[in-house]
Amino acid sequence: MFTVAPATRIDARAARTPAQDQIAVALLGLGQVGSAVARLALESCPGMQLPVRITGALVRDLHRPRPTGNRVPLTAAGDELLDGAPDVVVEVLGGLEPARTLVLRALGRGIPVVTANKSLLAVHGDELFTAAAETRTPLRYEAAVLAGVPFLGTFTRRPLAASLASLCGVVNGTTNFILTEMSAGRAYPDALAEAQRRGFAEPDPSNDVLGVDAAQKLAVLLRHFAHCSVKPEQIETTGIGGLCARDLDQAAVLGGALKPIIAADWTGHDLSAFAGPAFVAASHSLARIDGVQNAIVLGGAPGGDLLFAGPGAGPVATAATILDDVVEATEQPKPQKTVEAHRTRGAVPAAPLTGWFIRLTGNTLPVAPDVADLLSARGVWLRRVSDDDGRDGRATRWLVAHPCDRGRIEAALAAVRTAAACDAHWIRALEERA
Numbered sequence: 001m002f003t004v005a006p007a008t009r010i011d012a013r014a015a016r017t018p019a020q021d022q023i024a025v026a027l028l029g030l031g032q033v034g035s036a037v038a039r040l041a042l043e044s045c046p047g048m049q050l051p052v053r054i055t056g057a058l059v060r061d062l063h064r065p066r067p068t069g070n071r072v073p074l075t076a077a078g079d080e081l082l083d084g085a086p087d088v089v090v091e092v093l094g095g096l097e098p099a100r101t102l103v104l105r106a107l108g109r110g111i112p113v114v115t116a117n118k119s120l121l122a123v124h125g126d127e128l129f130t131a132a133a134e135t136r137t138p139l140r141y142e143a144a145v146l147a148g149v150p151f152l153g154t155f156t157r158r159p160l161a162a163s164l165a166s167l168c169g170v171v172n173g174t175t176n177f178i179l180t181e182m183s184a185g186r187a188y189p190d191a192l193a194e195a196q197r198r199g200f201a202e203p204d205p206s207n208d209v210l211g212v213d214a215a216q217k218l219a220v221l222l223r224h225f226a227h228c229s230v231k232p233e234q235i236e237t238t239g240i241g242g243l244c245a246r247d248l249d250q251a252a253v254l255g256g257a258l259k260p261i262i263a264a265d266w267t268g269h270d271l272s273a274f275a276g277p278a279f280v281a282a283s284h285s286l287a288r289i290d291g292v293q294n295a296i297v298l299g300g301a302p303g304g305d306l307l308f309a310g311p312g313a314g315p316v317a318t319a320a321t322i323l324d325d326v327v328e329a330t331e332q333p334k335p336q337k338t339v340e341a342h343r344t345r346g347a348v349p350a351a352p353l354t355g356w357f358i359r360l361t362g363n364t365l366p367v368a369p370d371v372a373d374l375l376s377a378r379g380v381w382l383r384r385v386s387d388d389d390g391r392d393g394r395a396t397r398w399l400v401a402h403p404c405d406r407g408r409i410e411a412a413l414a415a416v417r418t419a420a421a422c423d424a425h426w427i428r429a430l431e432e433r434a
C-alpha cells in the first residue's frame with residue numbers, strides 16, 4: 001500500500017549540484033517501465049542526450065530489491081516526492097489510484113506531468129485535462145499509445161491535425177505478438193507467457209486479451225484527434241479469445257491476416273469506432289505489422305494516409321518515449337486554454353460499413369455456391385471463400401464478405417445457421433487500403 005505519511009524528505013532542487021543543469025524527475029512507480037526509465041536516465045541511454053536526474057521513486061514495498069539498487073531514493077509517500085518540487089513528475093504506477101490523486105496534485109502545483117497510463121487518461125481524462133488547462137501545466141502522454149513511437153505531440157502543434165477524419169491501427173503489442181506467434185504455430189498460453197516475460201503485457205493480461213487496453217488507447221486517440229470524450233466502455237470491444245490457430249491459417253489462405261485492430265471515423269460530432277480482432281487484407285499496411293510492433297494509419301490528410309509504426313510495448317521502448325516527453329515538457333511553452341472535448345453519451349456506433357470474416361462449422365456444410373446464395377439473398381456478398389476443412393470430424397469453411405452493416409450480416413448468418421444447422425462466428429474485415 002502507498003501511504004501519505006512523510007518518510008524521508010526528498011528535495012529535488014536542494015539536491016542539485018551547481019554543475020548540474022539537469023531536469024529533476026520524480027518517478028511515481030518503479031515497476032518494469034519505471035525501472036527502465038531510471039536505468040536509462042542513470043546510464044545515459046546511448047544516442048540520447050538526457051539531462052535528467054531521478055530525485056526519487058514512489059514504491060509500494062520499500063524493502064523489495066530493485067534493479068536500480070540504492071541509486072534511486074525510495075519512498076512510500078507520494079507527497080514527499082511532490083514536496084521536493086521536481087521539475088517533472090513521471091507517472092508509471094498504472095491503474096487509477098493513487099495515480100489520479102497524485103497527478104492532480106502535481107498539476108495543481110504547476111509541476112508538468114508525463115504519464116504512460118492509458119487507463120488513467122481514458123477514465124479520468126476530462127478531469128485531468130481540465131486541471132492541466134486551468135493550471136496551464138503540461139500533461140504529456142506520448143507513451144500511452146504506440147509506446148515506442150512519439151507522434152501525438154507532433155499533431156498537437158500542427159494544423160494538419162484538423163484535416164484528419166479517421167484512424168485505424170494496431171495498438172496492443174501483447175495481442176499482436178500472440179497472434180503473430182500463433183500464426184507461426186505457437187500455442188496461445190506459451191505466446192502469452194512470453195509476452196508477459198518480455199514485459200509487454202499489463203499486470204492483469206486480461207486487459208490485453210479482452211481488448212480493454214486497446215479500447216482505452218482508442219479513447220485517448222479520440223480525445224487527441226477528434227476532440228471527443230469517450231469512455232472505453234462506450235466502444236464496441238472484442239477480445240482475441242474467440243480466435244483459433246485455424247482462423248489464422250485460413251486468413252492467410254484467404255489473402256490476409258488477423259490483427260488486433262482499432263478503427264474510428266469522425267465528421268463533426270458524428271463518430272464511429274470499434275476495437276477488436278479483424279481480418280486485414282494483405283494489401284493493407286496494417287497486415288505487415290507483426291509481433292510487438294504497433295502502427296496507426298491516420299486518414300484525411302490532403303496528401304494521403306499517414307502511417308506511424310514502431311514498438312508498441314516493452315519497458316525500454318516505453319521508457320525512451322517517456323524521457324523524450326520529459327525533455328519536451330520542460331521546453332514546451334505554457335499550454336493555452338485547451339479546446340474542450342465534446343462529450344459523447346451512450347454507445348458509440350461501430351464503423352457502419354466493414355467487411356466480415358466468417359467461420360462456419362457444422363457436421364456437414366452446404367456447398368459454397370449454396371452458402372453464397374443464402375447470403376446474397378439477404379444482401380451479403382462474398383469476396384473470398386475457403387475450401388472445406390474437415391478436421392476434427394466437422395466441416396469448417398471461412399468466408400470474407402464485402403462491407404455491409406452489422407444488422408445485415410447478423411440477419412444473414414442467422415438464416416445460414418438455421419438452413420445449414422451450423423455455427424457461425426464472425427469478426428470484422430478491413431477494406432484494402434494502401
Ligand code: HSE
Pocket residue numbers: 144147171172173174175200201202208213312313314
Ligand atoms: N500491455 C500493453 C500492450 C503495453 O501490450 O500494448 C503497452 O501499452
